[in-house]
Amino acid sequence: MTKPTVGIIGLGAMGAGIAKTLRNNGFTIHVCDVRPGVADAFVADGGTAHANTAALAAVSDVVVSVVVNAAQTESVLFGDDGKGGAAAAMCPGSTFVMCSTVDPNWSVAMEARLNALGLHYVDAPISGGAAKAASGQMTMMTSAKPEAYAAAGAVLDGMAGKVYRLGDKAGAGSKVKIINQLLAGVHIAVAAEAMALGLREGVDAAALYEVITHSAGNSWMFENRMAHVLAGDYTPLSAVDIFVKDLGLVLDTARASKFPLPLAATAHQMFMQASTAGFAKEDDSAVIKIFPGITLPEGKEKA
Known part of the structure; x- marks a missing residue:
């Protein structure tokens, strides 16, 4: 079975480790980070860097967002001015995996918003620190609709040591x-x-x-x-x-x-x-x- 192509947005302490783990596990990786040179440094060992989230999203089956908060996630998806974000560039049936710590009610609303665009959503906060992210041993606290798990399950299992599936809709993970x-x-x-x-x-x-x-x-x-x-x-x-x-x-x-x-x-x-x-x-x-x-x-x- 062909592995999904994965886009990682945000190469901070956790995001860089996740990208490294997925690359080591044989996934094709695309990366994007707002800081100059960070994505290019990562792909020196394999992968493709993109200048913006829309370009990354257009070529990714599963987009994993590892940014700080809800506001940054909104920017990733819809751009700072409501234009140019990942959501508009994602192909119907693609999946967005949200790894930030956010208000659970915000996550529930985001699931509905992306579902209306024909996209899957996984509420998937992470824990364990940079070392465990890089070694594939971090914990994911996830909740999602069955079709979202079906689309992204291999990616979740490929990036974490423990993937807890806590519910059949967004909110419980957060x-x-x-x-x-x-x-x-x-x-x-x-x-x-x-x-x-x-x-x-x-x-x-x-x-x-x-x-x-x-x-x-x-x-x-x-x-x-x-x-x-x-x-x-x-x-x-x-x-x-x-x-x-x-x-x-x-x-x-x-x-x-x-x-x-x-x-x-x-x-x-x-x-x-x-x-x-x-x-x-x-x-x-x-x-x-x-x-x-x-x-x-x-x-x-x-x-």
Whole structure:
């Protein structure tokens, strides 16, 4: 059976890994990124670069969008002025796979909008980080109509280690993703709080990290993000402002049904404080910088 031709829009930390994985798995890959030279650098090892999303969409059976948010996804599909986007160039029966973290209601509406154009839609947020994307081990939280799964299922399975099929229409994938982000954001915030307390109390940071990562208080986020703090390296793998956005989506969703989320709300305020303090574009572990009276380890960047 011939594999679908795949277009990848957005070659950031996750998108580049997805494109690499699909290429390694034998798919014909087309790529597009708004940053000059990024797509050309990727295709040096195989694939075809395109200057815009419409050109990519015209030659792709499945278009995978790996951009930051709903607004960027709208731009990918319909252009900044409502013209020149991927949607108008996609052939009827093609499939759009949306990998961003968005409001679930927005995803439901986008499915209807693309279905009206004769296009399939997969609500498919992703998780796992850049390394797992590049090794084909990331997680996808998907929901879609059966015909969309039929068209894009091979691509989904080719780009991720775990593909969860959570419903027969858009929305459930995005709901599960924002719940994941609730946990991720709270875990990062409390990991930073714990490390900050240790520093304030004069505990050796490296020793604290060693003990916690071998004790019951550990979490994946503590182990991963506090390593960034120890290295003094706040190069953004996932920026502070990502959690300003994602925890905001969590709270908006809960607010609609008057459901209380006290820990998520506190974590959101911590990321908001870090963002407004000037750390918006730094790695999300930089939320530790909001705590007063501590001296952070130094590395590539001075804390």
